[in-house]
Amino acid sequence: MLNVHQVSKNFGSFQALRSIDLEFANGVYGLLAPNGAGKTTLIKMLATLLFPSEGEITYNGENITAMDARYRNLLGYLPQQFGYYKNDSPQKYLTYIAALKGMSQAEASPRIAELLKLVALEDVAGKKMKKFSGGMIQRVGIAQAMLNDPKILILDEPTAGLDPKERVRFRNLLTSLARDRIVILSTHIVSDVEPIAGEVIMIKDQRILYKDTVDHLCRRIEGRVFETYVEHDEAETFRSRYLSLSEKQESSRLKIRFLHEGEAMPGWTPVMPNLEDLFIYTYRDGQEQEDKEPAK
Ligand SMILES: Nc1ncnc2c1ncn2[C@@H]1O[C@H](COP(=O)(O)OP(=O)(O)OP(=O)(O)O)[C@@H](O)[C@H]1O
Ligand SMILES: [Mg+2]
Incomplete structure (x- = not known):
């Protein structure tokens, strides 16, 4: 169980997130909010790439920062922008990432073969990624996040740039991965989470506005x-x-x-209201904070 307890995050005098409480068990969680709402900030804290200004995040009761490498071994993470060399093949890229993660060749080799199959890229395992579609690249991204068979898989806007067919395939893949792990994905596209998320988390005004099933959320405006x-x-x-x-x-x-x-x-x-209706209603006054570009 992954728990966020009263977490706030400040960037200087700007508060990006305020008093967040969340609980994650196995299954797919959709973090759904417009641009600038704080999705990446929350995700980076869950991935220990940013630290809460206040509060703490625990995994089975232990502070994730204190768990250090033990936590990172449980974690798979696909950043919003993931870097790869266009001339590399998935095979080469995954071998490189496996080495960075400290996996031995003997351990990495069968795992990579298994993952390439899982994400349906075994036929192009040796091909340069520069010819790949957005969906294929994202599947390579998932494969690298899955190398250590993580208990917690966190994906920041994984569906950006995918065509409709690729989105369907991607959703099916996530559903199958979530059977025995926590899968958290962020998006501002309602249809990416509506069919697969066990629970949807919506952020508004730096706080968690909702964390509920799609059904319950839709009933709010019934x-x-x-x-x-x-x-x-x-x-x-x-x-x-x-x-x-x-x-x-x-x-x-x-x-x-x-x-x-x-x-x-x-x-x-x-x-019958759908999640898109609730999304538009919730953010009707324009929650986008486009004027505040992050100094990333
Ligand atoms: N390093 C930073 N320094 C200052 N402000 C930041 C920093 N990172 C993020 N912010 C601000 O915090 C808020 C939340 O940003 P965040 O990137 O978490 O949003 P997001 O929901 O992921 O948005 P997007 O959909 O654009 O990826 C924004 O107002 C952003 O400008
Ligand atoms: Mg983001």
């Missing part, structure tokens, strides 16, 4: 999401009155999915 048709010249007025969640052109009219707290009007169809 009865408030509707669909209706509006004429084009009425769309602007409609949007100023109700929170538009999504819109679709249908023949000459616009089909609008929207949120309204209060009585429904004739012609509105109540619909």
